[in-house]
Amino acid sequence: MNKAKSVILMTVSGAAMFLLASCGQLSETQTTENTTNTGPEKVTVQTTQNQLSTDYYPALIVDGKYQFSQNRGVSLSLNSTANIKDFEAELLDVAKNVFPTDQYFFQEGQVIDYDTTGLWLGRYSDSNPDGLNPTDNGSTDAATREPIYLEQILEQDYMIQNENGFELAGMAIGLAMNSVDYYKVNDVPMEQAISRDKLEEQAKAYANTIITRLRQTEGLESIPIVIGVYEQSAQDSPVGGVYLFEGVSTEGNAIGEWITRNESKVVFPLQSGTQTEESSNFDNFKNEVQDFFPNLNGIVGEGKYIDGQLMSLEIDITTQFYGETEIIAFTQHVTDAAGRFLPQNIPVEITVESINGIESFLTRENDSQGFSYHIFD
Known part of the structure; x- marks a missing residue:
């Protein structure tokens, strides 16, 4: 995983421009400018000047470029275009309950990178002890097989402005869960239904595990982490899924209280x-x-x-x-x-x-x- 980043403020030509002081190395796609040989790595950062409405967050722009998610593209594994859209857009609605749009700035996830996401979404095994999905028990029968419960992980970062600039002040994590696991046996498509009770049980366990891992990252020890549990709709559904539950960890390694979202x-x-x-x-x-x-x-x-x-x-x-x-x-x-x-x-x-x-x-x-x-x- 990548380390969290802080931001140092400066003004340039009438626009709100900033310098990003990174705890670690920035992505290779970012252009940096070192002001001293020994100082922190710095790049110019600005915010979008026009907020379309209070329904939307102003976004941070680093060195003149929008910062894409560090695990961009992984969500293409979801069942449909509608699920891809709703999984991302509706996590914003979950986050708004904790991070008001007039107080926070938005940045796509910069901590959980592509490789880490792949490991977490994999099955637990000796070669992948970070896998969250259950170990393959060898069965291909839908009645006895261990399914893939967790299909995708989405991170969104929320920044606040202080006297020194900007800092990461909150994070929202979306967990896309399968109500149906699609798999193949000898190239023959198969389906395995997953009950709502089992989905809920697994999702809440995954949430606490992910929070525990994130808390070990420098800069994330005490920020609020919001978790939203999204149930994918089936492959043949004309509509996307919905978020079933949400919870917040303000500190520690677990969600204190889960809230049911009665949506359909x-x-x-x-x-x-x-x-x-x-x-x-x-x-x-x-x-x-x-x-x-x-x-x-x-x-x-x-x-x-x-x-x-x-x-x-x-x-x-x-x-x-x-x-x-x-x-x-x-x-x-x-x-x-x-x-x-x-x-x-x-x-x-x-x-x-x-x-x-x-x-x-x-x-x-x-x-x-x-x-x-x-x-x-």
């Missing part, structure tokens, strides 16, 4: 189950749009629920036509139908796509009465 995602139109008010409204919207423009390939929605209440809705509309006048008329009609049938007072995003890509995009914030839109040339 629903695909509209419903394929089974009892109709709800939201699903009926979506069906009315879908029928209205299809009646006006029948040459559509599909209208699919994803609703995110928290504590049983619909909190956001994303809709994808795929169409065969792409003439500019058709897209303009269609977007206008979608706006009318959305205003009549879709739930009020929640964020709504609607994307209209054709074989050429995105044709138009509509959005409504939760405190807005109308939709904003953009039609792509």
Whole structure:
């Protein structure tokens, strides 16, 4: 693992510019400038000057470059693009409960590197004593095999500004857990279901082990470490997974208290189950749009629920036509139908796509009465 880094402040040409004083060697991709032969290694660091909204963290930029995660690319092993996106984006939501966006700066994980991640995700063995997943018991039968529980680890770093500059003040760790472990036997795809109880048991044990290891790293002995437990959705699911639990270790080697996140995602139109008010409204919207423009390939929605209440809705509309006048008329009609049938007072995003890509995009914030839109040339 890499050591934590601190930052020393200086001002350059009216912008907030900083010097990074590293406890260890910086990555080879970073350009450094040594001010003395014996002083700490230093590079210029600045923050993004424009914060899009209070929903987002301002980011640190080192030597004019965005700092990518030290284990970048490992998350591509997740089951779907939706899981990759939600695993990262929703860890930010977990972190906001501890690290307010108006007090902290964001940096992608710089401590747990690619090689360390690979070792931790591996199975425990004599050759890999750092492996978190259980030892392979040799069985290929889903009823007796030891599955891979932990699929991915994501780190996010949170910095604060003090009189000397910036310092690492908190960390969020996401654990992507499998509800289904996919494996092969003689090139034949197999599946092994993992119960929610077993997933929870394993995830909480992994969390405490990871915290113990991180606490041994210089600079991480006493910072708050947030852990989020993410359950991957299945490979054939059109939506991503959700974070099931979160907890904080303010000191020591364990989570003091776990909080259950009562979240779920629903695909509209419903394929089974009892109709709800939201699903009926979506069906009315879908029928209205299809009646006006029948040459559509599909209208699919994803609703995110928290504590049983619909909190956001994303809709994808795929169409065969792409003439500019058709897209303009269609977007206008979608706006009318959305205003009549879709739930009020929640964020709504609607994307209209054709074989050429995105044709138009509509959005409504939760405190807005109308939709904003953009039609792509």
